Each structure stands twice: as structure tokens, then as C-alpha cells.
Amino acid sequence: MTNAAQSNTWNRQIHGDRAQIGMWIASGNAYSAEICAGAGLDWLMLDLEHVPNDIRSTLAQLQALAAYPVQVLVRPASGDPIAIKQLLDIGATNLIVPMVESADEARALVAATRYPPEGIRGVGSALARASRWNRISDYLATADDSVSLTVQVESAAALERLDEIAAVDGVDAVFIGPADLAASLGYLGKPEHPEMVALIEKALSQIKATGKAAGVNAFNPELAQRYMAAGASFVLVGADVTVLARGSEALTARFIPGPDKI
Secondary structure, three states: OEOOOOOOHHHHHOOOOOOEEEEEEOOOOHHHHHHHHOOOOOEEEEEOOOOOOOHHHHHHHHHHHOOOOOEEEEEOOOOOHHHHHHHHHOOOOEEEEOOOOOHHHHHHHHHHOOOOOOOOOOOOHHHOHHHOOOOEOOHHHHHHHHOEEEEEEOOHHHHHOHHHHHOOOOOOEEEEOHHHHHHHOOOOOOOOOHHHHHHHHHHHHHHHHOOOEEEEEOOOHHHHHHHHHHOEEEEEEEEHHHHHHHHHHHHHHHHOOOHHHO
16 A cells, blocks of 8 residues: 555646646547657647547546656546546546636536545545555545646636636636637637737736636647747647648648649
8 A cells, every 4th residue: 555645746837937838639549649748748638528538548548648757637528527527536637627617617626526525526436546446545635635627718708707717716727718719709710810819818817817827729839929928837739630630731742743733
């Protein structure tokens, strides 16, 4: 038996001196996840919202990534407490939950990540990878402190309540989702519109002013730099599937002549 002595490393990193640079793992594939884990990035995000992942494929990716010194965030498809319980039990320690629109929703998510009496997480540690099947002797006593919770603000309604959401005790960070936020504000497919960029910069500064860490995704390098200057302490700057898509397109463009090259 071992003692957990767990504290959340990710929470320390996002309050450090340098913005944490991350990548989306959207292939749903442990092999791809492991390739990216060795690249030297600070963090990876495993997604269940827009990606063909389930609890078993997510488990396989967590197992593949465990050997690497990269932080891993896992995003469930929703704030369903049952889904959150399953992810925590398979060993996810950093959750990022989409479409949070109020302080009440944020408080419910905090409760889903905590054991009673602080929350509602079901107690099944004897069956769970998270406790190494009860080989971590003090897991139940230390588990709450080992988990970080990031909530995503990605609608006009949520943006109006940003300060209230960020103020919720147990919310460690707030992540701005530019694509959905742009759609909510009438800029569908235009998250880089100047008005959107200005709103996102303001939101990041607002989050930072509350003392919570602020995150955002920005595949455009210039935007990533702007958002870090505005207060973002963790940024998604790419995805495995987009690297593969753009890379394969570049090979096509280089070696296969198009109609205008003949």
C-alpha cells in the first residue's frame, strides 16, 4: 500500500510564469496520443464531446500517456455527473467541461468531482484505476484535492455571467471556446472576426482578474500570442487531426500537379 500525497500538478502549472501550450487529441486513438505525448508539449486534451471516444478508448489513451511527463485534460461530452464519475474512476484528474452557462451549473460540476460530504461522487475506489484498486491507502481522503476542474464559457449567456462562474469555489480555471461563442453571438464560423477577438481578449483579462486561470484555443499563432498577452495561461494551439490533414494536403500539393500546374 502507498500513500497518495496527491496535489494537482496542473493547477500549479497554470499559475506559473509561462503559458502552458497544448494540443487537442481528436483522433480517439492511443497510438496518436502517444506520438503527440513525446513532442514536448505541456498538455494534451482528450475529447469526448466532438470525437469518437468512449470510456474504453479514453482509458486506453490515459494508459498510453501515463509514461510521459505531459499533463492530460479530459473533456466529457457534457456535465453529466455519471460520466464525470466514470472518467475520474479511470484516472482522469483534470476535467474540462463544455457549455457551462451559470454559477449554479458550475457548482453542480464541483459537486460531481467531490466525494460526500462535499459533493456527490459515488464511492467505488476499490474498483477504480484512480486508486490503483485501493493500493493507494489514503485515496478517498486525498482524491478531492487531486482533481482540477475547468469550465468552458462559450455562449453569450455564459459570457454575461463570467464573473459569477469564475467565482465558484472549486472551479480552478475558465476556458473560452471561440467557435461556439462566435456562433452564439452571430459570427458562426468566424471566431477570428475582430469583434470576437476583442471580446475574447476582454474575457481572458476578466478571468485573470478573478484569480482563476484562463484558457482558450487558438490555432492561429498570432492570435495565440495575443490571447496569452491578454491573460491566457493555457492555450490549445493545434490538434492531431488537423496536423495530419494539413500535412497530407501539403504532400499532395507538393508532389501531385493540379489542373493549374499541368
